Amino acid sequence: MRKFKEFSFEFFIYLSTLITIISLFIFLIPIFKNGYKGIFPEFLFTFPKNGMTEGGIFPAIVGTFYLTILSTFFSFPVGIITAIYLAEYGKPKFLVDMIRTSISTLSGIPSIIFGLFGLSFFVVRFSLEVSLLSGSLTLAILSLPIIIRSVEESLKSVPVTFKEAAYSLGCSKFETIYKVSIPVAFPNILTSLILSIGRVAGETAPIMFTAATLYSRRLPKSLSSEVMAIPYHIYGLVTEGVSPEKQIPIAYKSAFVLLLLVLIVNLSAIIIRQKLRRQRRW
Numbered sequence: 305m306r307k308f309k310e311f312s313f314e315f316f317i318y319l320s321t322l323i324t325i326i327s328l329f330i331f332l333i334p335i336f337k338n339g340y341k342g343i344f345p346e347f348l349f350t351f352p353k354n355g356m357t358e359g360g361i362f363p364a365i366v367g368t369f370y371l372t373i374l375s376t377f378f379s380f381p382v383g384i385i386t387a388i389y390l391a392e393y394g395k396p397k398f399l400v401d402m403i404r405t406s407i408s409t410l411s412g413i414p415s416i417i418f419g420l421f422g423l424s425f426f427v428v429r430f431s432l433e434v435s436l437l438s439g440s441l442t443l444a445i446l447s448l449p450i451i452i453r454s455v456e457e458s459l460k461s462v463p464v465t466f467k468e469a470a471y472s473l474g475c476s477k478f479e480t481i482y483k484v485s486i487p488v489a490f491p492n493i494l495t496s497l498i499l500s501i502g503r504v505a506g507e508t509a510p511i512m513f514t515a516a517t518l519y520s521r522r523l524p525k526s527l528s529s530e531v532m533a534i535p536y537h538i539y540g541l542v543t544e545g546v547s548p549e550k551q552i553p554i555a556y557k558s559a560f561v562l563l564l565l566v567l568i569v570n571l572s573a574i575i576i577r578q579k580l581r582r583q584r585r586w
Contacts, residue, residue, distance in 0.1 A: 332563070334556075335556060335559050335560055335563060336560060338553065338556035338557075338560075339556040339557045339558075339559055339560025339561075340560055341557075342557070343557050343560060343561060346360055347360040347361065347557055347561075348360055348361070348362060348365065348561070349362050350362055351363060351521065352519060355546065355547065356518075356519060356540075356541065356551060356554070357547045357550040357551055357554075358550070361532075361534060361537060361554075361557075361558050361561065363520055363522075363523055363531075363532040364532040364533055364534045364536075364537040364558070365534065365561070366523050366524070366531075366532075367436075367515075367516070367523075367524060367531030367532045367533045367534075368505055368533045368534045368535075368562075368565075370436055370440075370524060370531060371436065371439050371440055371443060371504070371505075371511060371515060371531065371533060372443075372501050372504050372505045374436065374437070374440035374444075374527075375439075375440045375441075375442075375443035375444040375446075375447060375504050376444075376447075376497065376500065376501055376504070377440075378440060378441060378444035379443075379444035379445070379447045379448050379451055379500070380451060380497055380500075382444075382448065383447075383448055383451030383452045383455060384451070384455055384493070386403065386448075386452050387451070387452045387453075387454075387455035387456040387458075387459060388455075388459065388481060388486075389403075390403060390404070390452070390456050391455075391456045391459035391460050391485075392459065392477070392481055392485065407448075407449045407452055407453065408449075410445070410448060410449045411449035411450070411453075414509075415446060415507055415508075415509040415510050416509040416510075416512075418442055418443075418445060418446045418509070418510040419442065419509045419510040419511070419512050419513045419514060420513065421442070421445075422438055422439070422441065422442030422445075422510060422513065422514035423513035423514055426438040426441050426442065426514060427513070427514055432528070433528065434513070434514060434515060434516075434517070434530055435514075435515060435527060435528045435529060435530060436515055436524050436526075436527050436528070436529055436530075436531050437527040437528065438514040438515055439510070439511040439514040439515020439516065439531070439533075440515070440527075442510045442511070442514045442515075443504045443507060443510055443511065446503075446504065446507065446510055447500040447503060447504050450496065450499065450500045450503060451496055451497070451500050454492070454493075454495070454496030454499070454500075455489075455492075455493050455496055457492075458489040458492035458493050458496065459485050459486075459489050461489065461492065462484070462485045462488045462489050463488075466484050466485075466488060467480050467484060467485065470483070470484045490580065491576070491577045491580035492577065494573075494576060494577065494580070495573045495574075495576070495577045498569055498570070498572055498573035498576070499569075499570065499573055501569055502566045502569040502570050502573075505534075505535075505562070505565060505566060505569065506535055506562060506566055507535060508533075508535035508536050508538075508539050511533055511535070511536060512536060512539075515530065515531055515533070516530070516531060516532065516533045516536035517530040517531065517532060518532075518536070518537075518540040518544065519532070519540075520532050534558055534561065534562045534565075535562065537558055538555050538558045538559055538562070541554055541555040541558070542555050
């Protein structure tokens with residue numbers, strides 16, 4: 305009976321894994337099949353033209369890059385400080401519980417709600433208008449739960465003996481965190497940063513009301529400029545296109561580029577983490 309239960313459990317795990325892999329391939333094959341042709345180099349480095357029925361997605365790539373970098377600039381310092389507080393201090397308890405509840409709530413909110421919040425708070429309340437700054441701040445809030453949780457777990461994984469050794473040498477709490485905990489956890493912290501970048505780069509709803517424009521003839525020149533972004537560009541081509549026979553293929557190409565960028569980001573996180581771990585010496 306025991307062997308049967310173990311076999312059933314392993315069979316269920318392997319079956320679930322197989323279903324996941326097959327579902328992933330079913331999802332990716334149409335995009336790769338319809339999107340890989342003709343994306344280099346003209347498609348990547350030219351502007352849309354003729355009502356977005358021809359040309360490339362260069363301004364959308366640039367806009368996605370700006371939104372991602374700026375949102376990371378806003379979210380990562382706040383995320384690291386919050387994670388350090390939760391992992392290393394954790395007092396008073398009511399405040400810690402309130403922060404954890406807030407993080408859990410944020411992580412479960414649909415991304416469209418973040419877009420509506422950004423519209424009412426940054427665009428209307430603070431009169432930042434639909435701009436690169438509004439979109440970046442909205443995306444920063446969206447990515448905070450991922451960063452905080454990842455960095456907190458990274459700091460908690462640091463062996464207690466390392467901290468005790470630092471205290472025995474006369475290091476203060478701050479010195480122990482700065483010189484021991486963060487350097488040891490740095491590979492995982494860097495991984496969480498890169499993964500949050502991948503998450504932010506693929507979001508459409510948060511920037512729909514706060515930053516993105518369907519078409520622009522120029523690149524953003526300031527934080528108050530509207531920007532094109534690959535996710536919103538795909539959405540616009542599919543839902544608002546006037547020439548589907550020409551624009552749907554462009555949407556597939558754009559989706560292929562977006563998936564490729566996210567894949568590169570995730571692979572970079574894995575490679576950098578493994579490289580840093582090999583270089584690290586206890």
